[in-house]
Amino acid sequence: MLKSSPYDVRVSRNTIIKEESGPFIGIIWYxxxxxxxxxxxxxxKYKNFLHQSSKNMxxxxxxxxxxxxxxxxxxxxxxxxxxxxxDTNQKLSATGRSNYVQALSDKSLCELTIS
Numbered sequence: 878m879l880k881s882s883p884y885d886v887r888v889s890r891n892t893i894i895k896e897e898s899g900p901f902i903g904i905i906w907y908x909x910x911x912x913x914x915x916x917x918x919x920x921x922k923y924k925n926f927l928h929q930s931s932k933n934m935x936x937x938x939x940x941x942x943x944x945x946x947x948x949x950x951x952x953x954x955x956x957x958x959x960x961x962x963x964d965t966n967q968k969l970s971a972t973g974r975s976n977y978v979q980a981l982s983d984k985s986l987c988e989l990t991i992s
Contacts, residue, residue, distance in 0.1 A: 889911050891966070942966045
């Protein structure tokens with residue numbers, strides 16, 4: 878799915894994991910994060926916003942990554958669904974996201990076509 882997308886040059890930041898808890902209790906989804914040159918550039922802007930140095934930042938340690946969420950079919954939705962957006966590489970939670978990161982996520986959100 879990501880191989881045929883504009884995200885083909887990437888550094889994996891975590892393995893694909895199955896989630897069944899967290900802010901979406903009762904929903905199963907798969908999650909994957911990765912970094913690209915775009916996430917590195919956004920990470921530098923984010924660090925600048927926080928008044929922190931981005932001097933030694935690389936694709937392997939940049940705080941902003943692409944997060945991919947994929948959900949299997951359910952009783953109501955009979956097909957796989959997914960989305961990709963910019964986020965921090967921290968575990969998903971219902972709270973704790975800064976307004977900066979939330980705005981970045983909202984602006985970058987894209988639905989994935991899964992066939």
